[in-house]
Amino acid sequence: MASTAAHLHEEADRIYRVILEYGGRIGREQDKDALLVVVADMARDLVGAERCSIWLPRAQGRELYTRFAHGVREIRLPTGQGLVGKCFETGEPSVVNSPAADPRFADAIDCMTGYRTEAILTVPMRGADGRVIGACQALNKVGGFAPGDVDLLSFAACFSAQAIENQQLQRERENAQRLKHELDIAREVQQRLLPRLPVCIDKLDCAAVCQPALEVGGDYYNYWSLPDGRVGIAVGDVSGKGISAALLMASLQASLHGLTLRGSMDLPNLFSELNRIVYDSTAPDRYSTLFVAQWDPARQSLQYVNAGQTPPIVYRPKANAGERIVRLTEGGMPVGLMPNVSYGQETVAFNQGNWLVCVSDGISEAMNPMGELWGEDNMIAALEQSFENTAEALVDRVMRAALEFTGTAAQHDDMTIVAICARTTTSQ
Numbered sequence: 001m002a003s004t005a006a007h008l009h010e011e012a013d014r015i016y017r018v019i020l021e022y023g024g025r026i027g028r029e030q031d032k033d034a035l036l037v038v039v040a041d042m043a044r045d046l047v048g049a050e051r052c053s054i055w056l057p058r059a060q061g062r063e064l065y066t067r068f069a070h071g072v073r074e075i076r077l078p079t080g081q082g083l084v085g086k087c088f089e090t091g092e093p094s095v096v097n098s099p100a101a102d103p104r105f106a107d108a109i110d111c112m113t114g115y116r117t118e119a120i121l122t123v124p125m126r127g128a129d130g131r132v133i134g135a136c137q138a139l140n141k142v143g144g145f146a147p148g149d150v151d152l153l154s155f156a157a158c159f160s161a162q163a164i165e166n167q168q169l170q171r172e173r174e175n176a177q178r179l180k181h182e183l184d185i186a187r188e189v190q191q192r193l194l195p196r197l198p199v200c201i202d203k204l205d206c207a208a209v210c211q212p213a214l215e216v217g218g219d220y221y222n223y224w225s226l227p228d229g230r231v232g233i234a235v236g237d238v239s240g241k242g243i244s245a246a247l248l249m250a251s252l253q254a255s256l257h258g259l260t261l262r263g264s265m266d267l268p269n270l271f272s273e274l275n276r277i278v279y280d281s282t283a284p285d286r287y288s289t290l291f292v293a294q295w296d297p298a299r300q301s302l303q304y305v306n307a308g309q310t311p312p313i314v315y316r317p318k319a320n321a322g323e324r325i326v327r328l329t330e331g332g333m334p335v336g337l338m339p340n341v342s343y344g345q346e347t348v349a350f351n352q353g354n355w356l357v358c359v360s361d362g363i364s365e366a367m368n369p370m371g372e373l374w375g376e377d378n379m380i381a382a383l384e385q386s387f388e389n390t391a392e393a394l395v396d397r398v399m400r401a402a403l404e405f406t407g408t409a410a411q412h413d414d415m416t417i418v419a420i421c422a423r424t425t426t427s428q
Contacts, residue, residue: 015152018045026159032167036068039163043156044070047121047149049138054125054160055084056134064088067134067164072113082106083122087135093123093154097144121145123154125161136160185246193246193253195222201231203297207391208418209399211411218245219360219416220288222253224260229297232260235309235358235418236290248286252278252335256292265294267305271335271343275307278336287336291328291358295350295422302350305343306331310364313380314348315355315387325380355387356420357394362413366402369409374402391419 022042029035036054044052053069057079064085066075080089083104087094097119099105110117118140125134136157138145194210201223208221218238226232234256238245255277259270270292278287291312293304302314311327330346350356359379366374382401386394395417402415 015046018042032163032170035163036160039156039159040068040070042159043136043153044138046152046156047138047145048141049121049145050140051115052136052138052156053084054134054136054164055088056164057088064135071115075109075113077106077109082109083120084135084137087122087124087137088132091124091126091132093150094120095145095147095150096120096122115139119144121149121153123150123157125157125164127161127165133161133164187246193220193222193249195224201225202229203423204231204295205391205421205423206419207395208416209395210414210416211399212414213362213411218249219362219414220249220253221358221416221418223418223420224257226260226265226294230265231295231297232265233293233295233356233358233418233420234290235312235360235416236288237309237360237414238288239286244286248278248282248288251281252288252290265303267292267294267303267345268343271305271307271332272341275335275337275341275343276339279339282336287334289334291331293328293356295356295420297422300349300351300422301347302356303345303347304328304330305345307343308332308334310359310361312356312358313383314350315357315383316349316351317353317355317387350422352422354422355394356418357383358416358418359398360414360416362411362415363398363402363417365413366406366415367409367412368406374405378405391421394419 022038022045025038026035026042029038040052040054044050051070054067055064056067057064062079064077064079066072069075077085079085083094083096083099083102083106086104096102096105099117099120100107105117105120121138121141123136124132125136127133136153138149138153141149195208206223210219210221212219218240220236220238221234223231223233236252238249238252240248252274255274259273274290289308291304291306291309293302295302306312306328308331311329314326314328316324316326326348328346328348330344332341332343364374364376364379379398379402382398383394386397389397398417399415
């Protein structure tokens with residue numbers, strides 16, 4: 001009895017010294033990878049083992065690998081195989097002091113490493129929410145592992161799990177910071193691409209508003225002066241979101257302006273060239289719907305190509321009721337979607353007092369909390385009540401009408417309105 005009590009006292013004293021020593025080192029260690037090494041050392045010494053390893057899942061949970069292991073390089077094992085795989089799968093610890101007789105033992109690892117495993121203790125590592133996030137395994141203890149060693153190794157596994165989760169949280173914070181930085185860059189790129197108001201173009205009243213659904217949207221618009229008094233107008237919607245969409249938008253704008261500044265505005269050829277540039281220089285899932293028009297005040301006409309953009313509206317207040325609203329649909333498929341695409345061009349009359357209104361599908365398809373769409377009819381009704389105003393008042397009124405309809409519903413797409421009216425001056 002006396003020797004048993006003395007042994008228990010010595011064992012308790014040894015465990016206390018191990019915890020005291022490693023507790024201080026764990027508290028001082030700032031490097032997350034080095035911290036795992038210290039925790040593995042503590043786990044090994046707590047149970048009196050020769051080696052210890054920390055196993056984590058990867059490849060969508062189909063494989064376990066050693067995040068750290070004494071004496072060997074990284075080892076991989078399919079989930080569910082071996083004692084460590086079973087522990088990860090079931091969440092149950094195991095003590096095996098005769099592994100050669102246990103069918104769960106993965107002896108291929110010994111063959112690969114040259115190490116002889118004579119006893120194995122395996123416990124699950126659980127995260128703060130109780131979910132199994134890995135496993136901790138100790139190998140070879142003189143006399144074999146005892147049931148009490150399960151609690152000791154589980155104690156060390158708690159430190160391992162905390163270190164792993166802290167690493168993951170740190171990576172998530174860093175990723176979030178990088179994403180925010182990318183979004184800030186993309187937002188600045190987009191702001192520089194859009195016209196800086198007020199824009200003064202002779203004989204036109206121009207206004208626009210763009211409200212992205214997220215921090216960075218995919219909508220684009222512009223209007224600029226061309227030779228001989230003509231005016232170029234562009235409205236587009238780039239696929240995707242974030243910095244990649246902003247960069248594609250910048251590339252598209254640069255290509256569009258470069259081609260138009262050559263002096264030629266042969267729109268079908270311009271679109272074919274734009275399509276080639278975007279298709280050759282971007283990923284397969286990157287493309288843009290695009291509407292480009294040129295207004296010729298001398299001929300009072302509007303030439304355009306519509307490559308998949310929501311059909312813009314030409315409104316003629318003095319025309320007969322059935323001819324007041326014309327939708328501009330002629331063109332072809334979005335640019336960058338397919339190679340070697342041909343585009344069609346259309347010319348429509350655009351006289352003094354006529355309006356061109358371009359909207360993104362985020363306007364016509366605005367949705368309220370019940371899942372109902374605002375729709376074309378409501379949008380056109382809002383427009384017809386606004387054509388006596390300035391362009392700036394029109395875009396403001398239509399946007400407010402769309403937002404009043406959506407109410408508290410989350411905005412699901414970018415909302416853009418561009419309004420241009422042919423007047424004798426830039427304002428009325």
